[in-house]
Amino acid sequence: MDCIEVRNHLLDLGRGTLSGELHERVDSHLEGCAACRGEDAADRELSAALRDRLPKRRAPDALRRSIEARLTGEPPRASRGMGRTWGVSLVAAAAFAAAAVVALLLWRPHDSDAMLAEAVNDHLRVLYSDHPVEIESGGIHQVKPWFTGRLDFAPVVAFGGDDDFPLEGGAVAYFLDRKAATFIFKRRLHVITLFVFRAEGLPWPALATQPLGGARGTLETSRGFHVLTWRKGDLGYALVSDVDPTDLQMLAVKVAGGV
Amino acid sequence: MRAPSHLTLVPQPKPGPDEADVEIWYPELVPKATVALPRTALEHLDALYRVARSLTGRDDDAEDLVQETYARAISGWAQFTAGTNLRAWLFRILRNAFIDNYRRSRTNPVQVGFDEEFATSLTSDSREPVRSDVELERLRSVVTADIEEALASLSVDARAIILLDLEGFTETELADSLGCAVGTVKSRLARARAVLRERLRDYGS
Numbered sequence: 193m194d195c196i197e198v199r200n201h202l203l204d205l206g207r208g209t210l211s212g213e214l215h216e217r218v219d220s221h222l223e224g225c226a227a228c229r230g231e232d233a234a235d236r237e238l239s240a241a242l243r244d245r246l247p248k249r250r251a252p253d254a255l256r257r258s259i260e261a262r263l264t265g266e267p268p269r270a271s272r273g274m275g276r277t278w279g280v281s282l283v284a285a286a287a288f289a290a291a292a293v294v295a296l297l298l299w300r301p302h303d304s305d306a307m308l309a310e311a312v313n314d315h316l317r318v319l320y321s322d323h324p325v326e327i328e329s330g331g332i333h334q335v336k337p338w339f340t341g342r343l344d345f346a347p348v349v350a351f352g353g354d355d356d357f358p359l360e361g362g363a364v365a366y367f368l369d370r371k372a373a374t375f376i377f378k379r380r381l382h383v384i385t386l387f388v389f390r391a392e393g394l395p396w397p398a399l400a401t402q403p404l405g406g407a408r409g410t411l412e413t414s415r416g417f418h419v420l421t422w423r424k425g426d427l428g429y430a431l432v433s434d435v436d437p438t439d440l441q442m443l444a445v446k447v448a449g450g451v
Numbered sequence: 452m453r454a455p456s457h458l459t460l461v462p463q464p465k466p467g468p469d470e471a472d473v474e475i476w477y478p479e480l481v482p483k484a485t486v487a488l489p490r491t492a493l494e495h496l497d498a499l500y501r502v503a504r505s506l507t508g509r510d511d512d513a514e515d516l517v518q519e520t521y522a523r524a525i526s527g528w529a530q531f532t533a534g535t536n537l538r539a540w541l542f543r544i545l546r547n548a549f550i551d552n553y554r555r556s557r558t559n560p561v562q563v564g565f566d567e568e569f570a571t572s573l574t575s576d577s578r579e580p581v582r583s584d585v586e587l588e589r590l591r592s593v594v595t596a597d598i599e600e601a602l603a604s605l606s607v608d609a610r611a612i613i614l615l616d617l618e619g620f621t622e623t624e625l626a627d628s629l630g631c632a633v634g635t636v637k638s639r640l641a642r643a644r645a646v647l648r649e650r651l652r653d654y655g656s
Contacts, residue, residue: 201637203640230583241590241591242617249501251497252510252514255496259493263489364595
């Protein structure tokens, strides 16, 4: 087995899907070939980078509703730019727009569940990631400038961590259909993730009862994780962790209080 | 006897001796799955959007590309063969829609095929080889934006095979989506990833 053939199997080797005999032949080659061992290590690192650092985007809700309407035979919406195949008349488009507004109003209460699910899923990605932080913390004044050029907004977070809630670092992630600044704090051995994102257009919960200094938030629980969300100005915030809710609120007050 | 164009016909077992010289065709017993694109097609929406977003590099263009994909799937549903892979079929439509439509709107045409990719990469192969420990260190330090930029520099098919593999596509599905032979998928994927690693040399610390 030569190097070219071996390199075609490195991905399967890394995934543990090589069959017995082939596995042995590839292993045997790697033992005697430093170049292919280097390729194997680099290939595994590439897999980790692609898996952990590419955003796990979801289709925007509006797109989902539009496609779903098409599949169920309802009138399609007009699309922008390239997708001009729908060709709806103005009258039909107007009627559909009115229906869409009604549908949107009816839909919102259920969409806030999507925000809750997204916050927990994004937090789980942080927990399972081999590289949860892209910029390690040397303090908030090192982390915040790192986001410049990586986001289309400036995350407003004054709290830079303390002994109770040390700031581990930051990363760029996706929250539903938009980019989010991710700050990772610790509380003893627990990880707390703070997502900061543009608030506009999201289906925020109707009731925000938790006092958070300069804001009011909503505390919800899903799959054993507590999620505290609030909005301030143009920005939205979501804190997620399995710590006690009072700890989460304490951190939220620190973050929101400086906002 | 020729089959009417609107029916899929299959030959039946040999008839009795008196009719041995007559070939009889009957309507196929396996029907087309449904009369319209099923709602299960929605299950692939997020994956389609992710790939579309990577191909187009823009949220709004990705939405349009996905809309276009479903529009083509709905209008072309009669061409889908029941029992074949819906996911691969949808991604093949997306790829074709991107190539057909998106590149027309750009000043610089996009690279499509693997051949272009590897022809281009040959020139860069002449660069200094990178020590594996140095490459590992760089790969560990690349961030999301670096990976997305490096991916965007690949040809459509090289990007697609990497992204679809990440979505968990089997080799058969990859071949169906990209319109290539199953036997070439493994080597194409390995080479596409090798080119991506080479492009990532310019990023990281």
